[in-house]
Amino acid sequence: MPQPLRRTALLACGATALLGLTACSSGTAAAPAAAAPVSTPGSAAATTAPSPSAAPSAPALPTGTKLNSLLLPATALPAGFKLDPDGARSTGDGYNPSEAPSAVPSPQSCDLLNTSAWITASGVSPAAFAQNDYQDASQNMIAQELDAFRGDDAKAAMAALTKALTGCHTFTVTQNGQHYTATITVKPLPGLGDEALQATLTSPSFTGGTTMVATRTGSFLAATYDSSQTTTGAAAVTYAKTLAKALPPTP
Template sequence: MSQQLRRATLIACSATAVLGLAACGPDNANPSATAAAPGPAASTAGLPDGNKLNALLLPATAMPPKFKLDPSGSQSTGDGAIPPASPSAVPADKACDMLNGTGWVNSAGIIAASFAKNNYADEAQNMFAQELDAYRGNDAQTVMANLKKTLTACHTFTVTQDGQNFSATVTLQSLPGVGDEALQAVITSPEWTGGSTLVAARVGKVVVATYDNEQSNTGTAGVALTKTLVKNAASAH
């Protein structure tokens, strides 16, 4: 399986289904969510909006050489907020599918109040995607717990592309000292060249999520970039 084919699938479905933005495939993590009645836990008081989160994203100068911004992957909630919605559990098979895409944080099944995200890539089809999500109440803690459960349950899962099935393996570990809590997952397959590294870190009510897809390795450079992004998120508190 070529890495180019794999990345084409990754970025083809990276939109988040909020504020009228078009959803695509598994990144629409909560299609059946119903609006919840606003209450104290639904308040966005003190949360950064999409504009503020967007300003915290790493700039092009922080990216590896030859990486360029993919305009189609740049999205945020701006100065608005996403209406509160009831959590919606994602079926196990769909949750595993989401791990093979830039919107993998949506596999937690909880909608953020605000977010900002973008993707950088080079001509060799290597990619780094970054996202900041601000959550109401205790939702950020729940997101981290749900992501850990999903990554554990998806230790081995099947990726289907062009009618072919490929067996992928997730290696999960914690990242001590990164934000309030953090985890790292490396996804590999015997049929793939290189692999992908997913990192999620919580800083208060903000979850930092990154996806590093590399042909020559498993995306270890993305961990260092994520740590810098976590520091940016911490500076906003």
């Protein structure tokens, strides 16, 4: 039997680079793949904080450091899940520079939806973010991310995510030279923040599945990812509800 789908996601995650600055669910504030020393969700790497000169005008959005303090602790997750240090990133005490949204082509957006960096499929860069990933011994994975956006960018990100998820309803996953069909089912989650959606990714060729939840509250977006080899990862909904309650009021 082929490897479970989420193992493909783990391999693809760190290699993803979107908008010139991308990491596994978000990214640490530093030198990503081919850009200035700042990161956006899904970017890989270093730990240098972004330049404070990129900070939004007052009233300021919370920094990545503040958002990181609002992420769910290990004690809120099932026993056996441990923090993956390579998946813990944020913009630190600085901010990402303002960038115009950039549409992600369909093939690339579908690939991104098969990783814990799935919200980068929106093509909208946040001003600040914090993320981390947890794994257990069976390679099940739980990821979470909080993003703070300028202006109406949070609304634009949700709209773009909805479009990407709908457009990738059925797509092809390539693993070990083999091609498999995956399906994403999307539905709204009424009563969670200002707007929220739930997406479940499954394939008849793999065991288990993955559930992804994005919820917008004002200028903030909370995203969760629960990839399981035995279930469809529905716990992502519970995690998203808890994260959304922790978000501060929009400045």
